[in-house]
Amino acid sequence: MIVIDKKSNLPYYEQIYQQIKEQIITQQIPANQKLPSTRDLSADLMVSRNTVINSYSQLEVEGFIKSIGGSGYYVEQLNLPVSSSFDSFSNHVDHSIHTEHTPCKYDFQYGDLDYNCYKIKSLKKCITNAIDTLSVQQRLFYSSKEGIPELREALSHYLFLSRGVKCSPDQIIITSGHQYSLNIIAHLFSSEHWIFAMEEPGYDGTRAIFEQNKYKITPVPLETDGIAIKDLHNLKKTLLYITPSHQFPMGSVLSIAKRLSILKWAETNHGYIIEDDYDSELRYHTHSIPSLQSIDQNNRTIYLGTLSKSLSPDLRIAFVVLPKTLVSYYHEKERLSYCSVPSFLQMALAEFMISGYYQKHINTLRTYYKKKNKCILKLLEESNTDHMTLYGSDAGLHFVLSIPTHLEQPDIIEAFAKNNIQVYPTDIYWMDKKHCPKNQILVGYSSIPMKDIKNAMKLFFITLHDLSKQ
Amino acid sequence: MIVIDKKSNLPYYEQIYQQIKEQIITQQIPANQKLPSTRDLSADLMVSRNTVINSYSQLEVEGFIKSIGGSGYYVEQLNLPVSSSFDSFSNHVDHSIHTEHTPCKYDFQYGDLDYNCYKIKSLKKCITNAIDTLSVQQRLFYSSKEGIPELREALSHYLFLSRGVKCSPDQIIITSGHQYSLNIIAHLFSSEHWIFAMEEPGYDGTRAIFEQNKYKITPVPLETDGIAIKDLHNLKKTLLYITPSHQFPMGSVLSIAKRLSILKWAETNHGYIIEDDYDSELRYHTHSIPSLQSIDQNNRTIYLGTLSKSLSPDLRIAFVVLPKTLVSYYHEKERLSYCSVPSFLQMALAEFMISGYYQKHINTLRTYYKKKNKCILKLLEESNTDHMTLYGSDAGLHFVLSIPTHLEQPDIIEAFAKNNIQVYPTDIYWMDKKHCPKNQILVGYSSIPMKDIKNAMKLFFITLHDLSKQ
Numbered sequence: 016m017i018v019i020d021k022k023s024n025l026p027y028y029e030q031i032y033q034q035i036k037e038q039i040i041t042q043q044i045p046a047n048q049k050l051p052s053t054r055d056l057s058a059d060l061m062v063s064r065n066t067v068i069n070s071y072s073q074l075e076v077e078g079f080i081k082s083i084g085g086s087g088y089y090v091e092q093l094n095l096p097v098s099s100s101f102d103s104f105s106n107h108v109d110h111s112i113h114t115e116h117t118p119c120k121y122d123f124q125y126g127d128l129d130y131n132c133y134k135i136k137s138l139k140k141c142i143t144n145a146i147d148t149l150s151v152q153q154r155l156f157y158s159s160k161e162g163i164p165e166l167r168e169a170l171s172h173y174l175f176l177s178r179g180v181k182c183s184p185d186q187i188i189i190t191s192g193h194q195y196s197l198n199i200i201a202h203l204f205s206s207e208h209w210i211f212a213m214e215e216p217g218y219d220g221t222r223a224i225f226e227q228n229k230y231k232i233t234p235v236p237l238e239t240d241g242i243a244i245k246d247l248h249n250l251k252k253t254l255l256y257i258t259p260s261h262q263f264p265m266g267s268v269l270s271i272a273k274r275l276s277i278l279k280w281a282e283t284n285h286g287y288i289i290e291d292d293y294d295s296e297l298r299y300h301t302h303s304i305p306s307l308q309s310i311d312q313n314n315r316t317i318y319l320g321t322l323s324k325s326l327s328p329d330l331r332i333a334f335v336v337l338p339k340t341l342v343s344y345y346h347e348k349e350r351l352s353y354c355s356v357p358s359f360l361q362m363a364l365a366e367f368m369i370s371g372y373y374q375k376h377i378n379t380l381r382t383y384y385k386k387k388n389k390c391i392l393k394l395l396e397e398s399n400t401d402h403m404t405l406y407g408s409d410a411g412l413h414f415v416l417s418i419p420t421h422l423e424q425p426d427i428i429e430a431f432a433k434n435n436i437q438v439y440p441t442d443i444y445w446m447d448k449k450h451c452p453k454n455q456i457l458v459g460y461s462s463i464p465m466k467d468i469k470n471a472m473k474l475f476f477i478t479l480h481d482l483s484k485q
Numbered sequence: 486m487i488v489i490d491k492k493s494n495l496p497y498y499e500q501i502y503q504q505i506k507e508q509i510i511t512q513q514i515p516a517n518q519k520l521p522s523t524r525d526l527s528a529d530l531m532v533s534r535n536t537v538i539n540s541y542s543q544l545e546v547e548g549f550i551k552s553i554g555g556s557g558y559y560v561e562q563l564n565l566p567v568s569s570s571f572d573s574f575s576n577h578v579d580h581s582i583h584t585e586h587t588p589c590k591y592d593f594q595y596g597d598l599d600y601n602c603y604k605i606k607s608l609k610k611c612i613t614n615a616i617d618t619l620s621v622q623q624r625l626f627y628s629s630k631e632g633i634p635e636l637r638e639a640l641s642h643y644l645f646l647s648r649g650v651k652c653s654p655d656q657i658i659i660t661s662g663h664q665y666s667l668n669i670i671a672h673l674f675s676s677e678h679w680i681f682a683m684e685e686p687g688y689d690g691t692r693a694i695f696e697q698n699k700y701k702i703t704p705v706p707l708e709t710d711g712i713a714i715k716d717l718h719n720l721k722k723t724l725l726y727i728t729p730s731h732q733f734p735m736g737s738v739l740s741i742a743k744r745l746s747i748l749k750w751a752e753t754n755h756g757y758i759i760e761d762d763y764d765s766e767l768r769y770h771t772h773s774i775p776s777l778q779s780i781d782q783n784n785r786t787i788y789l790g791t792l793s794k795s796l797s798p799d800l801r802i803a804f805v806v807l808p809k810t811l812v813s814y815y816h817e818k819e820r821l822s823y824c825s826v827p828s829f830l831q832m833a834l835a836e837f838m839i840s841g842y843y844q845k846h847i848n849t850l851r852t853y854y855k856k857k858n859k860c861i862l863k864l865l866e867e868s869n870t871d872h873m874t875l876y877g878s879d880a881g882l883h884f885v886l887s888i889p890t891h892l893e894q895p896d897i898i899e900a901f902a903k904n905n906i907q908v909y910p911t912d913i914y915w916m917d918k919k920h921c922p923k924n925q926i927l928v929g930y931s932s933i934p935m936k937d938i939k940n941a942m943k944l945f946f947i948t949l950h951d952l953s954k955q
Contacts, residue, residue, distance in 0.1 A: 069771075072770070072771050073771045076738055076771045076774065077738070077740075077741050077774050077775075078710065078738075078739075078740030078741035078742055078743070078744070079741055091740075091741070091742055092742065093741060093742055093745060135616060135619075138616075139613065139616045139617075142612065142613075142616065143609065143612075143613060146605065146608075146609045146612065147609075149605075149799075191661050191801075191825040191826070192823055192825055194822065194823060194825075195825060198668070202697050219821060220821045223820075223821040227672050228698075229699070240548065268546050268547070268548070269548070270547070270548025270561070271547050271548035271549050271561065271563060272548055272561055272562065272563050273548070274548070275563060300542070301539075301542050301543045301546045304546065304547050305547075328823075329619075329827055329828050329829060330827050331661075331823075331824075331825055331826065331827045350693075351689060351690045351693040352664060352693075353662055353664060353798075353801075354801075355661040355662055355664075355665060355801055355825055356661070356801065357799055357800050357801045357827075357830065358799050359799060360827065360830075
C-alpha cells in the first residue's frame with residue numbers, strides 16, 4: 016500500500032521509491048514478488064507513468080528490484096540483516112566529551128606564532144589576485160606534483176640569495192608541510208636498504224615519520240658544535256637528518272669543520288644528508304649561516320625548508336630541494352602523485368615573493384622577535400637566578416633551560432603550571448630517554464605577545480626561585 | 486690584507502667577514518694562524534671596534550675561527566675540499582628541456598574540470614571572509630590534525646543529508662586529497678598484518694599508495710554488478726577498497742545484495758571496507774545511491790570522499806570518515822601529525838557549506854554535466870557506430886568504450902591523436918594487464934567545454950569509423 020502525500024515537500028517519485036524500499040527491507044513485500052506494472056501503479060496513485068518509472072529505476076539501480084525483460088519488475092533476493100538499520104536513518108551524533116584542564120594564562124609553546132607582527136593585508140591581496148587570475152585563465156586543475164613553476168622559480172631565487180642554496184626550479188618540490196616533505200623522502204628511498212640516522216636529541220615529529228615508514232632509526236649523539244662525527248663512520252647507506260643552522264631543540268650551530276666532515280662522510284659512504292633549515296631566517300645576533308647544501312659539491316644534500324616559521328604555520332607550505340641527481344628518480348617513483356598544495360595558494364605566494372613582500376615581512380619578523388628575544392634575555396640576566404643554563408637563545412623562537420633543582424621534568428612543569436605558566440618537556444626529543452637531563456625544559460616564546468612578556472616572566476622567575484630551593 | 490670599499494652597499498662588517506672567510510677557504514690564512522686583535526684591525530681599517538667584533542662573531546659561529554679565552558682569535562683546522570666551491574656562488578640553473586609533443590586540440594582527460602560551470606565568486610567571498618575572521622580572532626596556528634571543528638561539523642551534516650553517512654564530526658579527518666587520505670589509512674593499519682584488496686580493474690593511484698606502503702595487493706575481479714563475492718571468502722584481515730556507487734573505471738553500481746554480502750564478509754572476517762565515494766553527487770538518470778557506510782551496523786566501513794570532483798581538484802580537500810571504533814586509535818597513532826589543509830581554507834569551505842552555496846553549486850554542476858553527458862550520448866547514438874560498447878555512461882565524468890577493432894590500446898590512442906583527439910588507455914587500471922580488453926579506451930569529458938562538444942565528437946566519430954575498418 017503506497018500513499019502519496021500531496022502536501023509533502025518530497026517529490027512523488029521519491030515518496031513512491033521510499034515506501035517501496037521500506038516495504039522490501041521490512042519484508043512486507045517478499046523476495047521474488049512481482050511489483051505492479053508502471054501503468055497500473057500510476058493509474059492507481061493518479062500520478063504520471065514517468066513518475067513511477069523514475070521510482071522503479073532508482074530501486075533497480077540500487078539492486079532492490081530487477082526488471083525481467085517483457086515481464087515486469089520483481090523484488091530481488093536480499094540477504095537482509097535481522098535488525099535492519101535502514102529505518103534508523105536519524106543522525107546519531109556522539110559528541111565525545113574531552114576532559115581538558117584549564118589552560119595556563121601564559122603558554123610558552125613552541126610552534127605557534129604571535130599574530131601581532133603579521134601584516135596579513137598584502138598576503139590577502141595576493142590570494143585574491145591569484146583567484147582572479149585563475150578565473151580569467153580558466154585554470155582549474157590538478158597542478159603538477161612538484162608544484163607550479165612560478166613558485167618554484169621564486170623560491171629558487173630566494174633560497175640562493177638568503178641561504179646560498181644552489182638549485183634550479185626543477186629540483187624544488189612544494190609540499191603541504193614538513194611531515195609531507197619527510198614522507199616524500201621516506202618513500203623515495205627504501206626502509207629495507209637504507210638506515211635513518213638523526214641527532215639525539217632531535218625533533219620527535221621527524222622520527223615519527225620515519226618510524227611510520229618502517230625505517231631503522233639510529234640516534235647520533237650531539238656535542239656542543241653539532242653531531243659527533245666519529246659516530247658516523249660506521250654508517251653506510253644512511254640518510255642523515257640534521258638541523259645544522261640551529262639544532263632542534265638544543266640550538267647549537269654546526270661548525271664549518273663538521274659540515275665539511277659530514278659532506279666528506281656522505282661522499283665516501285654514499286649517504287645522503289637531509290638538511291632541515293627550519294628557522295634559518297631568525298638569527299638575532301649574527302647573520303644567517305649559509306646552508307650545507309650551498310657547499311655540497313657532490314649532490315649528497317636534500318634540503319628542507321618551510322614557511323611555517325617565517326610566514327605562518329597555517330599556510331601549510333614547505334618544500335624539498337632535491338639534489339640534481341635524484342630529480343628524475345623522484346618523477347619516476349611519484350609518477351601518480353599530486354601536489355597537495357592548492358595552486359591558487361601557490362600563485363599567491365609566488366606573487367608575495369616576487370613583489371618583495373616576503374623579504375620585507377622577514378625583516379619585520381626578525382626585528383620583532385629580536386626585540387622579544389632581547390627583552391627575555393635581559394630579564395633573565397636581571398633575575399639573578401644562579402646555576403641556570405640557557406641553550407640556543409640567540410636564534411629561533413625557543414630556548415632550552417637547565418634549572419638547578421632536584422625535581423624532574425613533570426614536576427618542574429607542574430610547578431610552573433601552578434603559577435599559570437605552561438612550559439614543555441625535552442625528553443620527548445630523546446630516543447633513549449635515560450640520557451635526557453632531568454632538569455631541562457623547553458621554552459618557546461613566539462606566541463606570547465610583547466605586551467605580556469614582562470608579566471609572564473615575573474611569574475616565570477617566581478617559579479624558578481621556588482624551584483631552586485627544591 | 487683587507488680592503489674596505491666605502492662606496493659599496495655591503496655594510497663594513499659584512500665586507501670584513503666575506504674577505505676573511507675567503508682567505509681562510511683559499512688557505513691564504515693557514516689553520517691555527519692568529520688573527521689580528523679586534524682593536525688592531527679596527528684601527529687599521531678605520532672602522533669601529535664593534536664592526537670587527539661583529540665580523541669575528543659571525544666567523545666564529547660558522548666555525549671558521551675560534552676564540553681562545555684571553556689570547557684572541559685563531560683560524561680553525563678545516564678539512565677543505567681540493568677544489569673549493571665557496572668561490573663559485575653563482576647560481577647554476579639548469580633548465581632541463583622537456584621534450585613534449587604538441588597536445589591534441591580536444592583532450593578527453595579524466596580529472597580536470599570545465600571552468601565554465603564554476604561560480605568562483607561565492608567561494609572567493611568565503612575565502613576573504615575567512616582571512617578577515619582569522620585576523621580578527623588573531624588565530625595563526627597549527628590546526629588540530631583532523632581539521633577545524635566548523636568544517637567537520639558542516640561535512641557531517643552534508644554527508645548525512647546527501648549520502649546517508651551517519652557520523653559525528655569526531656569521526657571526520659580533513660585531508661589534502663585522496664592520496665593523503667589513503668596514506669592515513671595505510672599508516673593506521675600495518676602492512677605486516679593486513680592485506681590490501683581492491684577491484685580489478687581499479688584506480689591505479691590507490692594501488693600506488695598501498696604499494697608504496699609495502700602492502701601485499703590482492704586484486705578482486707569485477708562482475709557487472711560489482712566485485713565477485715566468492716573471491717572474498719578466503720580473505721582474512723583485509724582492507725577491501727571499493728568504489729561501490731560508481732566503480733572506477735568501469736562505472737558499475739554495486740547491487741544492494743552484494744553490499745550486504747560485503748558487510749557480512751567484513752563482520753565475519755574482521756575485515757575493513759574502504760568505501761571510496763569519489764563522485765557520488767554526479768548521477769544523471771537516477772538519484773544518488775546511499776553509501777555503504779549508511780547501512781553498516783558494525784563499524785567496518787571507512788568512508789572516503791573528496792571535493793575534487795564536486796568543487797575543484799585545485800582546492801586539495803578530501804576527507805576520511807573513520808568508524809567510531811577507530812577514532813581513538815587514530816589519535817594515538819597520529820599523535821604528532823598536523824592537518825595538511827590551511828585552516829583559512831577550511832573555514833572558507835565551512836562557510837561555503839553552511840550558507841548553502843555548496844548544495845547550490847552541486848545542483849548547477851549536476852545540471853551542467855547532465856546536459857553534456859546527454860549531448861554526448863545522443864551524438865553517440867546518432868553516429869551509428871556498430872558493435873561499440875559503452876560502460877558507465879550514466880554517471881560521473883567519464884565512460885569506457887569498447888571499439889570493434891583488432892588494433893590495441895596504444896594504436897587506438899594514436900589513431901585518435903592523429904585526428905586531434907586525446908583519449909586514454911585503461912590497461913593502467915589492471916594489475917594483471919593481460920586480462921585487460923585490448924580494445925578499450927577511457928574517455929573523460931569533464932574538461933571539454935560545452936561549445937566544443939559537437940566539433941570534438943565529429944572528429945571522434947571519424948576516428949571510430951576509420952578504426953572499425955581495421
